[in-house]
Each structure stands twice: as C-alpha cells, then as structure tokens.
Amino acid sequence: MAATFYSRSRDRQSRHLAREVRNLETEWQSLARNRAEPLNLNFSRIEHLLSPASLEGKVILQIGLGSGGAPVCDHLTMNGVRSWILYDPDILQDVNLVKHPRGRRDLGRLKVDIQHEWILDRNPAATVTSRPEDVFTAPSIQEHVQKCDLILCCADTRAVRLFTNSLAIKHKKPCVTASVFRQGFGGEVYAYIPGYSGCFECMDKVANQMGLNINLAIEPTPEEQETIYGMNLPDFQASGLSLDINAIALIQARMALDVLIDGKPGYSGANWVIHYNRSIPGVESSGRLKSARPMLIRSQKECACHD
Numbered sequence: 001m002a003a004t005f006y007s008r009s010r011d012r013q014s015r016h017l018a019r020e021v022r023n024l025e026t027e028w029q030s031l032a033r034n035r036a037e038p039l040n041l042n043f044s045r046i047e048h049l050l051s052p053a054s055l056e057g058k059v060i061l062q063i064g065l066g067s068g069g070a071p072v073c074d075h076l077t078m079n080g081v082r083s084w085i086l087y088d089p090d091i092l093q094d095v096n097l098v099k100h101p102r103g104r105r106d107l108g109r110l111k112v113d114i115q116h117e118w119i120l121d122r123n124p125a126a127t128v129t130s131r132p133e134d135v136f137t138a139p140s141i142q143e144h145v146q147k148c149d150l151i152l153c154c155a156d157t158r159a160v161r162l163f164t165n166s167l168a169i170k171h172k173k174p175c176v177t178a179s180v181f182r183q184g185f186g187g188e189v190y191a192y193i194p195g196y197s198g199c200f201e202c203m204d205k206v207a208n209q210m211g212l213n214i215n216l217a218i219e220p221t222p223e224e225q226e227t228i229y230g231m232n233l234p235d236f237q238a239s240g241l242s243l244d245i246n247a248i249a250l251i252q253a254r255m256a257l258d259v260l261i262d263g264k265p266g267y268s269g270a271n272w273v274i275h276y277n278r279s280i281p282g283v284e285s286s287g288r289l290k291s292a293r294p295m296l297i298r299s300q301k302e303c304a305c306h307d
C-alpha cells in the first residue's frame with residue numbers, strides 16, 4: 001500500500017511521509033516474523049569461518065566457571081556449542097569482579113547458575129545441565145563424563161586437574177586443560193586426545209624432565225610464601241590480571257573448538273601450548289605476549305593412559 005502511495009506522490013512532503021509509512025510496514029512485517037519464529041542465535045556473520053551445524057549434538061562437560069572458565073564457555077557458546085554440562089560449587093564474590101566477566105547483580109549467586117542463564121540468553125536453543133558440586137563427590141560425574149564429547153578442565157587446583165585427567169583416561173574422552181601460572185605471568189593449555197596424545201600426567205612428567213615446570217621458576221610473592229608454607233596451602237598462587245587469564249582462556253577455547261570439529265588440537269599436530277603474558281626473570285623463553293613453540297606429547301609408557 002505504501003509503495004503505491006510512494007510512486008504516486010509528487011511533492012516532497014508526501015514522498016517523505018510515504019517513505020516513513022513504507023519503512024514502518026517493513027519493520028512490522030519483520031517484527032511479526034521474528035515473534036513467530038523460535039529465538040535462535042543468528043550465526044550468519046560467522047558462517048564463512050565455521051559451521052555451527054558441525055557442532056550439533058556435541059556435548060561439553062566443563063569443570064570450573066571462574067575467571068578463566070567463564071570466558072571459555074562464553075566464546076564456545078557464541079561459536080555454536082549448545083550442549084553443556086557445568087560443574088562448579090563456588091559463588092560469585094566481590095573479589096571476583098576484577099577478573100570475572102559477570103556483573104555485580106550476580107554477586108552471591110552460584111557460578112553455574114549465572115553461566116546457565118547467560119548461555120540460554122545468548123542461545124535459547126542451548127541445553128544446559130548445571131551441578132553446583134565438587135567433582136570429587138558429585139554422584140553423577142561418571143555418567144556425565146561418559147555422555148560428553150569433550151571435557152574442559154578450568155579448575156584452579158592441581159588435585160582437580162589430576163582427578164579430571166583420571167576420568168578422561170577411564171572413559172577415553174578428550175580433555176583440554178588450562179592453567180594460569182602464578183601472578184598471571186602466563187599459562188599453558190594441554191589437550192589429551194585418547195589414542196593420539198599423552199594425558200595431562202604424561203605432560204607433567206615431561207615438563208619435570210625438561211625443566212618446563214614454569215611455576216617453579218617464578219619467584220613467589222611474600223603473600224604466596226606465607227600462604228603456601230605458613231598455612232600449608234601448596235596450590236595457592238597470587239592472581240593475574242583479567243587480561244592475563246583471558247589470554248589463556250582464548251587459547252583453550254580455540255583448542256577445544258579444533259578438537260570438537262577436527263578431532264585434533266589444531267597446532268600442526270601439537271597438543272601443548274605454553275604462553276607468556278610477561279617476561280619471567282630468569283626464564284629466557286618468556287616475553288610479552290609470546291607463545292613457545294607448541295609441542296606434541298605422546299603417551300608415556302608407564303602412564304595409566306598407555307595402552
């Protein structure tokens with residue numbers, strides 16, 4: 001109707017009015033169409049880079065939704081991952097706000113609930129199972145590992161990393177583990193792919209043999225010394241900046257995406273990436289935003305992952 005009116009209008013004012021009416025008609029049609037359709041995440045701007053269809057049905061089990069885990073989950077959700085099982089017993093606290101991407105209004109809430117809500121807001125077609133539980137005692141953890149296609153280990157303790165690794169070996173599931181070095185000097189991301197690469201413990205052994213246990217090369221702060229030795233909390237480490245943590249989270253998300261789509265970690269066959277955010281005094285290979293050459297670690301003979 002507006003189009004006919006537009007073509008017949010001679011003077012400028014009438015033509016302007018007709019254009020406004022025509023725009024409104026188009027907008028109404030679009031609004032009516034959108035309301036009739038289910039709310040889906042529109043992938044059209046990234047489909048030349050990846051196919052969200054290739055991630056259909058892939059289930060990710062994520063352990064840890066802290067300052068590193070939350071951005072990994074955010075990025076993978078935006079890139080098309082839509083089946084999640086989330087584990088984290090913690091709540092969001094005010095000290096997290098300098099590192100964690102979620103807001104002040106979520107303080108005091110469980111991190112799994114906040115992330116659950118975020119995923120469904122971003123992609124209402126997603127399915128999310130959330131467990132505010134410690135993986136060591138969670139009753140459904142074996143069943144969830146069995147069900148998933150990939151485990152993301154974003155925990156901040158070595159004990160959880162080793163336990164997650166043992167679950168991955170038992171159920172023969174790929175597992176991408178990320179850890180940030182003390183004070184955020186850098187971090188590492190490691191992919192265990194059963195039948196292809198060694199597990200997290202294999203990496204640990206090789207790191208010790210090669211002197212690549214970077215955390216040991218970093219001078220502890222007085223607070224770290226006091227907490228580690230004085231309070232006997234060996235896992236304690238002073239935090240890095242949000243920037244430091246996110247640099248490692250991005251590497252983990254990218255590696256996870258490659259494992260999900262291609263079955264390999266996407267570093268020309270390598271599965272272990274050590275990334276530095278800043279120079280570590282005494283560590284020659286370190287530097288600002290510098291990654292060491294990625295390495296491939298094979299399954300070590302004496303390890304539980306060795307067939």
Ligand SMILES: [Zn+2]
Nearest residue numbers: 199202303305
């Ligand atoms: Zn192993």
